[in-house]
Amino acid sequence: MSQVPRRIVIGDVHGHYDGLMQLFETLAPTTLDEIYFLGDLIDRGPKSAQVVEFVRNHGYGCVLGNHEQMLLESFPQGQVFAPALQAWLQSGGKATMASYENAETLLDHLGWLQTLPTYLDLGDLWLVHAGVHPEIPLQQQTPHQFCWIREEFHTILRPYFPDKLIITGHTITFTFSGVSPGEIVGGNGWLDIDTGAYHPKSGWLTALDTTAQKVYQVNVQTLAVRVRPLAEMLVQIQPESMSRRRSVLVL
Secondary structure, eight states: OOOOOOEEEEOOOTTOHHHHHHHHHHHOOOTTOEEEEOSOOSSSSSOHHHHHHHHHHHTOEEOOOHHHHHHHHHSGGGSOOHHHHHHHIIIIIHHHHHHOSOHHHHHHHHHHHTTOOSEEEOSSEEEESSOOOTTSOGGGOOHHHHHHOOHHHHTOSSOSSSSOEEEEOSSOGGGSTTOOTTOEEEETTEEEOOOOTTOTTOOEEEEEETTTTEEEEEETTTOOEEEEEHHHHEEEOOGGGOOOOOOTTOO
């Protein structure tokens, strides 16, 4: 009996290469499966260079995250831009720099990161790191909005697309009221699967099999594994019930 090809979306890895390898072992993807990453491959975790190399070498789809954007802004045309560099280093970039053994590999990866799109349209799914501004036409939005937006998007009153589900990372799900570490959050036309791999309160790295509606997770702190139906992991929220958050802890 042939296996149905899966479409798998993976949340923010943040340099946790060992956890990512455990996640792939659990997923056991075939060559027919489509795999996509939601950005923030880097920063905070110990092996950002290895994560970037893995995703690039396998040709997996990936969108630009705000942490990749900060890195690129720190080295425009391969040169150091000190103000942006200092901001990035304080936002997890120090761990990324430590993961590179030489400047040549970093420059090589910068070239690849510059090619990342800000979003991927898969037909019924639309992948972006942070979200979209609900009041601005798509063609007028900027990489900053796609990589950084939070509250305006999460409080959207109706789906931005009538026929596409938006899947994002960027905002750790437990920062939403009433959501426990590791749970997935859904709103009006969107899902957030950043379960906070780097954060000591969580440690869960998440992959969503959108074909089978199944959640695969590895805890990067303990390497514990769990696989559950999306319906058991999903917390659906309503904009009117959301408390206004100032997400200082999750750049």
